[in-house]
Amino acid sequence: AIVRNAIGARDANANWRIRSALDETLGEAPTPSRIIDRANTNQQRLAPEYQEALRDAGPVDTLPIARYLETEAQTLRGEPQRLVQRVRSMLDHQPTPADIARARADGQPPPGTSLVSDAGELLNTRHAIDDMLETTQGTNAVNALTTARQTVDDELRASVPGIKEVDAKYAELARQKEAVGRGQSVLSSGREAPRPDELAAEVRQGALPQGLQVGPSAVPLRLREGARAEIERIVGTNANDRVALQRLIKGEGDWNRARLSTLFGSDKARSIIDLLDREKLFADTSNIVTRNSETAARVAAREAIDPANAPGFGLREGFIAGGARGAARAAGMRTVDKVIDALNNGGNEKAIADMARTLIGGPQQSAVLEALMKAGRGSQIQQSQVDRVARALLLSGPAGANRP
Incomplete structure (x- = not known):
């Protein structure tokens, strides 16, 4: 029940969590129509400059x-x-x-x-x-x-005389409007989307001034804004389906990763992909834990308290639900089993409950898991000491859990 409730709470905050992470990494999403409207207004404001040129x-x-x-x-x-x-x-x-x-x-x-x-x-x-x-x-x-x-x-x-200078300003605004639309298509999987090398060339060429324009063009900025707006649209229409969200933004291959790197930089692209991968993993785990009201997931929640009759779902799945690393999810599962068995043999139900709460959230999660994994891998810590190690880490809070 502890793991199940924690998963439910995390699911409820998924939309806010994803949007907040995207805003922090990429900035707030613009509205494409407002960018276009501003460009149209600025083009109209060039009318006096055209009149001035025509006067001579x-x-x-x-x-x-x-x-x-x-x-x-x-x-x-x-x-x-x-x-x-x-x-x-x-x-x-x-x-x-x-x-x-x-x-x-x-x-x-x-x-x-x-x-x-x-x-x-x-x-x-x-x-x-x-x-x-x-x-x-x-x-x-x-x-x-x-x-x-x-x-x-x-x-x-x-x-x-002077009309081409005004034309350059007008053309720059027209290029920016086109770039906003182009940016909204770069993450799609259809033929209209540019290949990664094509997008990189467009960004380089787009930055160059055209005609008599002075200074670099804002086309690359508008491409990024268009892509950011499209990411926001995808999130808004798929917020309740994190698996689809990851598939639409990350894509099936590595092209979208390359496109995101071109537009936002490799570090920000990696942060976005990692965020989506984490959310997909948790969505998959949430589906396993909560999909059937009286099937394996609910039975397993009770078995975490009474492991005597448990064939294998409970606190171990809490590791996955809490976002534990691959070692605990794959090859290390048997090691985790040994650690859990050591705790279970102690008969301390409160310790098990505390462990579940800790492993499903909080900054001490990784430290607790690492200590238990070391014990299970045959370090100098005996199995009879595992319970005391876990208790010490749990009771010490974040500061104690983060100590070496």
Whole structure:
């Protein structure tokens, strides 16, 4: 009952314990949508800088662009042709009522359609192409739009001093938004997830400034934030299934360990994996102890008190439940049996109960187990002394248990 109650208490705190350990190791998890919203807001705040650049701009020459697009429209077919024709129509300047009134005042005929010569209109054309690229599918269609955009961008670069500096800020924010989404996919097992070497290359390349950007990029930071947010999502949706939690984050092979090391460093990655392995081990043990109300686990809890009829589940499983190391769980089990038998032969039920409480928690756990293991392995301590050793360690508390 002591071991069973301790396991129940630990299970109840599993979610808090995992979240606290992750927060301590990786920091608090961000919300991806809020990161995206901040980036969008910062992009919108660049509008005054674009206006400032346009204030010093001269007229743009869109005739070469129009001729290029008309030629492309003659050779392309299907969706690429339609998109190029649409971009070409954006270069047409329709006279405004003010233009018409001005011409009439000068005794001139109303002006007709002409090519765009205002840098602001051409910038809006580039923005429209960007919006089209976000929803366009098909390699040929994307290539046609990308080339059209490049011709527009080249003219803006030549005619609007300082616009590329503002473009670099806008592009950096766009890269950060993309990195947040990318970070949320790095731990998945599907084809969309990068291989460890691909992720390492993305992090290295992502840190490099692009265009006229000054200073390193925040792309690696956004990749980490995306991955941290995904870990939090996995924990939130699998908190009651620690086995699934370990499988989803650690993965089946070693790729996720390598990915975590790339994003957070090897020490933090190791801490995360160790945490998940411990929780999985305890979840497995908890399942053994508590899964059936009147089967082996419950009977074994009573047998820990009265071992005479016990074939083998009780205080030994308390070692496992308390997170004892592999020596006690595997090859060392027979040694532990001998130690337990020595205590049982003493007939001291209170000592057994105290031992159970100690081995399922507390900083003295390892020291007690180590001392008992030494006795069972045939050290100079006789079996008749084991009871006294255990009592001394139990009664001395954490300070005494940690003494050599």
